[in-house]
Amino acid sequence: MLTTLRERTSNGAAGDGASGDARLVVRDLSKTYPNGTAALAHVSFAARAGEVTVILGPNGSGKSTIVRCVVRLTDPDTGSITVGGRDIAALSGEGLRQARREIAVIFQNVSLVARRSALANVAAGCLGRKQGIETLFGLLPRDELSLATRLLERLSIVHLADQRADTLSGGQAQRVAVARALHQQPTVLLADEPVAALDPDASLEIMAVLQRLAREDGLAVVCVLHQMDIARKFADHVVGLRAGVVVIDERAARVDEKSLSSLYKRDA
Amino acid sequence: MATSFALRAPARAPKRMSLPLKIGIGALVVFLIVQAYIVIEAHPEDIITGFSGIVDIVRRGLPPDPRVLLPSLKASLVTIDVAILATFVPIIFSIPLGFMAAHNTTPGRWAYYAARGIIAVCRTVPDIVWALLFVTAVGLGAFPAFLGLAVHSVGVLGRLYAEAIEDVNMEPVHALQVTGANPAQIASQAILPAVLPTMIGLSLYRLDTNVRSSLVLGFVGGGGIGFQIQQALALFEYKQLTMLLIIMCVMIVGIEGLAVFLRKSIS
Numbered sequence: 001m002l003t004t005l006r007e008r009t010s011n012g013a014a015g016d017g018a019s020g021d022a023r024l025v026v027r028d029l030s031k032t033y034p035n036g037t038a039a040l041a042h043v044s045f046a047a048r049a050g051e052v053t054v055i056l057g058p059n060g061s062g063k064s065t066i067v068r069c070v071v072r073l074t075d076p077d078t079g080s081i082t083v084g085g086r087d088i089a090a091l092s093g094e095g096l097r098q099a100r101r102e103i104a105v106i107f108q109n110v111s112l113v114a115r116r117s118a119l120a121n122v123a124a125g126c127l128g129r130k131q132g133i134e135t136l137f138g139l140l141p142r143d144e145l146s147l148a149t150r151l152l153e154r155l156s157i158v159h160l161a162d163q164r165a166d167t168l169s170g171g172q173a174q175r176v177a178v179a180r181a182l183h184q185q186p187t188v189l190l191a192d193e194p195v196a197a198l199d200p201d202a203s204l205e206i207m208a209v210l211q212r213l214a215r216e217d218g219l220a221v222v223c224v225l226h227q228m229d230i231a232r233k234f235a236d237h238v239v240g241l242r243a244g245v246v247v248i249d250e251r252a253a254r255v256d257e258k259s260l261s262s263l264y265k266r267d268a
Numbered sequence: 269m270a271t272s273f274a275l276r277a278p279a280r281a282p283k284r285m286s287l288p289l290k291i292g293i294g295a296l297v298v299f300l301i302v303q304a305y306i307v308i309e310a311h312p313e314d315i316i317t318g319f320s321g322i323v324d325i326v327r328r329g330l331p332p333d334p335r336v337l338l339p340s341l342k343a344s345l346v347t348i349d350v351a352i353l354a355t356f357v358p359i360i361f362s363i364p365l366g367f368m369a370a371h372n373t374t375p376g377r378w379a380y381y382a383a384r385g386i387i388a389v390c391r392t393v394p395d396i397v398w399a400l401l402f403v404t405a406v407g408l409g410a411f412p413a414f415l416g417l418a419v420h421s422v423g424v425l426g427r428l429y430a431e432a433i434e435d436v437n438m439e440p441v442h443a444l445q446v447t448g449a450n451p452a453q454i455a456s457q458a459i460l461p462a463v464l465p466t467m468i469g470l471s472l473y474r475l476d477t478n479v480r481s482s483l484v485l486g487f488v489g490g491g492g493i494g495f496q497i498q499q500a501l502a503l504f505e506y507k508q509l510t511m512l513l514i515i516m517c518v519m520i521v522g523i524e525g526l527a528v529f530l531r532k533s534i535s
Binding site (some may be wrong): 101 | 437439440442443444445446448449450452457458461462464
């Protein structure tokens with residue numbers, strides 16, 4: 001089962017998810033950091049609309065580097081990242097800024113602006129499409145604020161709208177981050193270890209929210225995880241990484257226990 | 269560089285300092301202290317032999333002369349106003365300079381080095397030298413004192429703001445960056461809210477420092493209570509001097525107290 005994807009993608013296909021409804025297609029992505037660490041080597045996979053794609057792998061396997069490369073917080077050395085027909089890896093400046101609007105990211109650690117309210121944090125999701133000078137002073141159109149309120153309602157945290165972000169619990173803060181991501185109106189939702197800092201109950205809640213968003217909103221949800229049990233429960237598609245190389249790229253139902261366990265074996 | 273907000277390089281694990289290096293650093297510190305003692309020609313015994321002179325001046329300065337109280341209030345106001353203006357006007361210039369001079373928010377290498385250069389020039393030239401330069405341009409008075417102090421403050425605040433910005437948690441910044449927000453939106457909506465309390469605290473600390481500097485600049489023609497102190501010293505009016513020193517102490521302690529209160533309120 002542990003076969004590298006390079007063989008399967010030699011003809012240009014992006015592995016298991018190279019079908020027509022693929023919202024995010026990563027092809028032949030490589031990244032070596034200036035200190036010589038090869039984080040990613042010819043990584044290819046695709047994430048489909050309406051599905052949860054889980055990226056699994058041990059520490060240092062390159063999971064977070066993929067997320068950072070997809071939104072160009074880190075520049076890949078080679079490869080392409082296609083979202084909405086545009087190759088994000090080849091864009092810069094205004095083109096990159098426009099393309100980023102298609103992809104929302106939920107980070108592992110609290111990524112809210114601490115001194116602002118939950119509502120203001122959620123509403124900030126629209127900054128990509130609202131560029132007026134008034135936005136520099138935190139002034140947003142009424143319809144954007146209404147949308148932010150509706151999203152807080154949808155995630156059952158509207159009662160926290162006026163509460164400062166730094167007073168929220170981990171689970172509440174992560175829900176606000178999800179609401180902000182939705183306010184961006186993306187087609188792809190990346191979540192970099194969104195439950196790493198949460199207790200088991202809150203972790204399951206957040207994952208259920210992400211799964212529901214994939215099903216109801218047709219988002220392509222890509223979720224970096226460590227927890228195999230959560231991956232088994234929520235993933236439709238599994239991408240396994242070892243030392244920057246894709247070793248699993250399968251429908252979740254077809255990934256067996258042995259393959260998953262092998263990902264985390266030191267000598268595998 | 270694909271992003272406007274550059275990423276920090278991964279931090280390397282700190283190396284343990286070797287024993288010879290520790291001894292070397294210790295020896296260097298001792299050498300610096302000893303050479304400083306020799307170079308300044310320190311003679312502690314002179315304090316004892318000159319003590320009677322100090323006692324004589326204190327005796328001649330008592331009781332304080334209350335007649336200078338009212339005239340010195342206006343002079344005190346000048347000193348404080350120079351400090352206030354020389355703190356708040358530089359803030360307008362220091363905020364953009366701070367963003368340009370912080371490696372995580374600078375729009376480019378050219379901007380970084382230009383901002384760092386401006387900050388270095390403003391900061392390394394002492395405020396008193398700037399004030400003397402401005403005296404030649406605009407004449408004596410409080411205005412050149414303000415200009416001198418303001419230029420120096422631009423450098424000091426610019427550097428402190430840049431350091432505060434460099435310490436900001438970048439996760440919220442990246443979160444807004446990936447929404448497609450432009451750099452100005454990211455600066456105003458993610459970075460500024462995070463660093464604002466620190467910036468206000470630093471500005472209040474600078475106000476506190478500027479009050480003292482404004483007083484010193486009075487000695488070289490900058491007006492205010494500093495100028496009155498210098499006049500009293502030159503005319504051997506020690507009773508007036510004592511009264512002015514009391515006013516000065518009250519003024520500085522008052523400003524310090526206000527600054528501390530505001531800093532605590534913000535934090």
